[in-house]
Amino acid sequence: MKAVFQFLQWPVICGLLAAIIILDHFPSLFGIDNHNNQSQQITAPAMSQGPYSYSQAVMSAAPAVVNIYTSKLVKEQLPPQFSDPFFRYFLQRNNIRQKERVQRSLGSGVIISPEGYLLTNHHVINEADEILVLLQDGREALATAIGSDPESDLAVLKINLDDLESIPVGDPASAMVGDVVLAIGNPYGFGQTVTQGIISATGRYGLKLSTYENFIQTDAAINPGNSGGALVDAQGNLLGINTAIYSKTGGSQGIGLAIPSDLALRIMSDLVQYGKVIRGWLGIEVQAIPAALAQANQLQGNNGVVVTGTYPNGPADQSGLISGDIITRINNQPVGDGHAGMNFIAATRPGESVAIEIIRQGQKMKIDTAVGTRPEAEN
Structure with a gap:
């Protein structure tokens, strides 16, 4: 009996090894489809993954977003006693002039057309004596104010440069809460910066920021200097003009507001054509x-x-x-x-x-x- 077992030992082992090899290399002979199983194991995790980068959206929109630097000459306030006629006479008699200084501020803007028309906020360029626009490619130009609308806090500028890239425009009416958005602008004068978030709400109003309010709310980081910049969707299409933040500290606290692009473009058209908004x-x-x-x-x-x-x-x-x-x-x-x-x-x-x-x-x-x-x- 022992001799029989020893005689069969190696043939059995070799048979098992052969069966394993055949199953691994020729599963279809036994009705097994490892290819589909492997495919399911590979593709299922991939289907659950979202976009890993928004670089294409940034590449599409960023060239049309500009930094805006403004300056204006302001007179320093005199002490209250100088409002007295005697002191004013003394100032005039001794040719003492009220001191002046240059006040500078910054913001952002969006190139809407290759002809050089830009959208920004009214409060960014209000009463500015000089408006300098810096493009992403390093070029700069002095801008002309075409028109401004305090009631919507929008303004239109014009620059004269060649080969300007305008931003693709999206449809804010189809934007939904939860959609991914990107804010592009010039926060704190750092230079062009991109932040990412979602649409937190639409149709926000009653905030007393302007007469006509219909804001898109986002948690994408928006800080001082972002005003007038672009809020774009995940494909780089313009959804709104970033306008304001709600903050107790002056910095971003996750509540940013943008004027929908359809409203902004209608106001821009009126300002360019009539010099005012027709309502x-x-x-x-x-x-x-x-x-x-x-x-x-x-x-x-x-x-x-x-x-x-x-x-x-x-x-x-x-x-x-x-x-x-x-x-x-x-x-x-x-x-x-x-x-x-x-x-x-x-x-x-x-x-x-x-x-x-x-x-x-x-x-x-x-x-x-x-x-x-x-x-x-x-x-």
């Missing part, structure tokens, strides 16, 4: 509808505003709107608490007709009116 106007004063009144009129989500007054002979007054009317929709778009309706009318060209849906004494009505031109703000 529609109805000539009404409204307030958000109280909850009790909304419930009584079966309005969902407190959608609606109550007319509290009309401008004499203004578009609303001429169309028959009266105090107490509840406006619910304009051109079939909900007015919300009034903010959406105000922006819609402001974006409507004067002379265009809009359909206003109202509730008057419990009865639904529709009034058509032609939008007027918003009067110039009094100084």
